[in-house]
Amino acid sequence: SQQGEEDPQALSIQEGENATMNCSYKTSINNLQWYRQNSGRGLVHLILIRSNEREKHSGRLRVTLDTSKKSSSLLITASRAADTASYFCATGDSGGYQKVTFGTGTKLQVIP
Amino acid sequence: DADVTQTPRNRITKTGKRIMLECSQTKGHDRMYWYRQDPGLGLRLIYYSFDVKDINKGEISDGYSVSRQAQAKFSLSLESAIPNQTALYFCATALRNTGELFFGEGSRLTVL
Numbered sequence: 001s002q003q004g005e006e007d008p009q010a011l012s013i014q015e016g017e018n019a020t021m022n023c024s025y026k027t028s029i030n031n032l033q034w035y036r037q038n039s040g041r042g043l044v045h046l047i048l049i050r051s052n053e054r055e056k057h058s059g060r061l062r063v064t065l066d067t068s069k070k071s072s073s074l075l076i077t078a079s080r081a082a083d084t085a086s087y088f089c090a091t092g093d094s095g096g097y098q099k100v101t102f103g104t105g106t107k108l109q110v111i112p
Numbered sequence: 113d114a115d116v117t118q119t120p121r122n123r124i125t126k127t128g129k130r131i132m133l134e135c136s137q138t139k140g141h142d143r144m145y146w147y148r149q150d151p152g153l154g155l156r157l158i159y160y161s162f163d164v165k166d167i168n169k170g171e172i173s174d175g176y177s178v179s180r181q182a183q184a185k186f187s188l189s190l191e192s193a194i195p196n197q198t199a200l201y202f203c204a205t206a207l208r209n210t211g212e213l214f215f216g217e218g219s220r221l222t223v224l
Contacts, residue, residue, distance in 0.1 A: 004154075031211050042116075042202060042215035043155075088154060092211045098143065099170070100206070100213055102155040 004089045004103025012109040019076040021106040023089030024069075031092040032065055033100070034074050036085045043088065046074075051094070081112045115139045118203050118216035126224050131190040133219045135203030143206040144186040145213065146170075146178060148199045155202065161186055162208075193223040 007022045023032070031050045035043040049056045049065045049072070056063045062075040076083055088105045092098050116137045125131055135144065143162050147155040157170030159178040167178060175197060179187045190197055200220050204213040 033211065033213075035213075040200070040218070040220075042217045043204075043213070045212045045214070048211055090155075090213070098206065098208075098211050099157065099160060099168070100145065100204075100211065101157060101171070102147070104152065104154040 004091055004101065006087070006089060006103045006106040008106060009104070010107045010109075012111065013079055015079060015081055015110055015112050017079055019079050019083070019108055019110070021074045021087050021089075021108070023072045023074070023103055025072075025089070025091050025103070026070065027091075028094040029067070029091040030094045030098070032063075032072050033090045033092070034061075034063060034072075035088045035090060035102075037088065037105070038085050046087075076108075079108075079110045081110050084108060084110045116203060116205055116214055116216040118201075118219045120219060121217065122220045124222045124224065125193055127194055129193050129223075131193050131221065133188045133201055133203075133221070135186045135188070135216060137184050137203075137205045137214075139205055139207075139214060140183075141205035141207050141214070142183060143208060144180065145204040145206070146176075146186070146188045147202045147204065148172065149202060149218075150199050158188065158201075190221075193221075195223045197221065198223045 004025045033048045034046045086105045089103045145160045146158040161167045161180045203216045
């Protein structure tokens with residue numbers, strides 16, 4: 001079964017609005033990452049947050065991590081049409097082997 | 113040139129045929145991964161390798177085998193392809209201790 005589950009599965013917003021995606025996972029982790037995928041293309045790494053961190057920022061991205069709830073959120077501020085893509089969370093296992101397991105993804109559409 | 117190169121990019125084959133998907137990288141990373149992507153299921157880990165002598169099964173290894181011919185090359189084989197192996201396959205690499213994955217552009221396989 002998938003380690004991570006994203007919510008919502010799909011999200012449609014107007015350009016300029018903020019987009020929030022959530023990820024829940026099942027087992028202990030070393031880190032949690034977010035990736036972006038444009039339709040049918042390879043995934044691109046956005047941001048990584050370690051298990052001992054609670055919040056991280058990168059440009060218009062803000063990621064939070066709550067290990068007690070086994071959940072994370074990705075906030076994209078001031079969205080642009082070019083942000084339209086699928087977004088996946090991925091967890092690196094805590095066993096030191098960095099087996100990276102992906103969630104099911106959120107499909108974001110930003111309407112110009 | 114792409115850092116992570118997958119060949120072929122598209123392949124149509126028939127049930128029972130042997131198929132090999134190849135991945136090569138110029139990033140110098142020691143860790144390599146094969147994932148399968150199906151609509152609505154996100155990415156599922158097939159096999160991963162931390163060096164030439166270390167190969168591990170992922171979530172869905174049945175029906176697949178791999179070969180790490182060199183640090184830079186990691187091949188995925190389907191010994192006898194079946195229709196439910198129709199999917200988009202991704203190779204990814206990672207540097208030890210960083211966790212961030214770098215993806216190829218994918219190999220779309222259709223088994224008739």
